Amino acid sequence: MNKIIITILAAAAAVFAYQQFDTKQAEIKRPKPIPNVVVANAKMMQVRDEVEALGTAKASESISVTAKVSEVITALNFDDGDLVKQGQLLVQLQDTEQQAKVREAKVALQEYMREFDRISSLVLSKTVAETERDSLQSKIDAARASLDQATSNVADRKIVAPFSGRLGLRNVSLGSFVTPSEQITTLDDVTKIKLDFSVPERFIQDLQEGKQIIAETVAFPDKIFKGTVTSIDSRINPTTRAVTVRAIVPNDDYKLIPGMLMKVNLIKQSREALLLPESAIIPIQNKHYVYLVNNENKVERVAVSLGLRTRGWVEIIDGIQVGDPVIIRGILKVRPGAEVTPEEAERFHFALKGNVESAV
Template identity: 50%
Template sequence: MKVTLIVGTVLLLALVLGIGYTEYQRHARTLVKQSRPVPNVVVQPVVRQKVARLVEALGTVKSRESVQITAKVTEKVDQIHFEDGQQVRAGALLLTLNSGEQQAKVRAAQANLDEQRREYKRIEGLVRRNTVARSELDKLRTGIEVARAILAQNQAELEARTILAPFSGVLGFRQISQGALVTPGMVVTTLDALDTVKLDFSVPERFLGQITPGAPVEGSVAAFPDQVFSGRVSTINSRVDPQTRAVEVRARVDNPQLLLRPGMLMTLALTLESREGLVVPEDAVIPRQAEHFLMVVNGENVVEQRLVELGFRRRGEVEILSGVQQGEQVITRGMDKVRPGQTVTTQPVEHFTFREAAHVSD
């Protein structure tokens, strides 16, 4: 009887102690949970905007039209009518050479032509009166044609002493001085049409079937890093380089402020395909083997892990094809501090803005 009483007492005591220990552990866990701070993460919204598949390349800027202004004859420079870097219109007078001898020849040729015409009229009257044979009139007609040819030749020699701008553009440096003797082929200056420039670049042949005339091109140059220059593909070369397996493409780029100059190197992006899509920062994507995930904060500030499918991408931006909706908040910083199902506090990125028509590539 006493043994049974003792055993019962021991069991009751053990039960009481066990319950107390369990409550103690539960209370301790609650205290730990309450004392643990709620993680603070940085979030950004899923936005819908224009995305595109791009080909990046390096291109060389060339003038729409370019020419070296040279003399046609050997003669001394009489007057120079331009300054270095001057903008001129087509037909503008650039240079006049000594032309006194040619002017005299033109006057003599003109006088000879006038005399031939007067003689022709005199003989024509005599022919009508049957005083002179008609064959004399034919000889005079031939003389007039010869006189016209001599006049045209002398006028051409005179015009060769005057150098005009063949088209509108910007002149380069002046290479001669007044009084200098110029010879045929000697460069006087250069002239470039820069209101629209050509941009030549190479792309791998695998993209040949995806490039079409009119495809948009955007680029920048080192001299103006904050300036974006826009153009469109105008021509695709008929041949692929057998050494590089690349095809040459030419684009036309508007240059109203004349910022682009021939020879500049431009970093450019050619758009192969564009559409509207959902875009998130590249930092928000978590790669795991062949899969990609986003940590999404729902309306109750609880973290959800989403399996997503990626589309086009560009440095800093990724298109999401499935797994999230527009406007949802994705974690971009602090992902290592949270796990799915955990409650967090959120903080938006200050001054974060996507470009309006951002382009994303493969």
């Protein structure tokens, strides 16, 4: 009986060993799968060396609309937020008395002028002394001054737009009594925006008029505003150790409003550089490498020298050439010398934003 059991166990062990051997042989014969990787060709692209700052939008021209005299409003010719032209009448104040004084001054002047003409002919005939004509001339000059004063008083009661722009909220009503200290509304020329921002003093040597800036605001997250540096303050703030820079930003669509906080990137320089996505870089100790895919679809490890970095991108100074296919995804699945199936990266949109930093 024991011999039978031993025989059965031996047979089972032999079958199991044969199955294991057969499985190992199948595994040896079965080729290993070739990993898929995503590659991107190294390209020459524009890179910007920038200084990032925060700025405040200001109107190109801005005033508070007030009256020159204390008077009652007889006409309002604008509504909240109206766009107005230079010289447009906004508010008419009561001017009945002043208009009457203008007419009175005109009548007096005309009377003196007629008397002057009559006396002038008599002076020529020696009938009247020249002193009487001179006295009348003085009265004419005084009458003209009175007319100018009366006309000015009338003009002071017409509030007009000194420049074209957009009005703010109306703070008065028809029939209100206004004083010079009371704000009727505001007027801003926002076709161009002054954008003031502070730059640390260590960047002063890079500042000059004509430099380009790009700006963003949370109100319009998908829009980039471009402008030009027009002036640099003559003093450095001793507290912040920064200098104020002013740029002009076109605002033809009136999207920007005075007082907006904007993120500003001052472009110190713009140039072409060989760039790769940061995901392609393999740091090993103090060196950097990339994996290339050669003509035989095999992986080659190449040492590279890095230049400037920005968000998601890195400049390659040395090690690869334009057009070299570099693995950017799937790096952990391969080793140098391994065969791979490369897939070209989807068309990526290149946009450098923010400060450019030195590579480690």
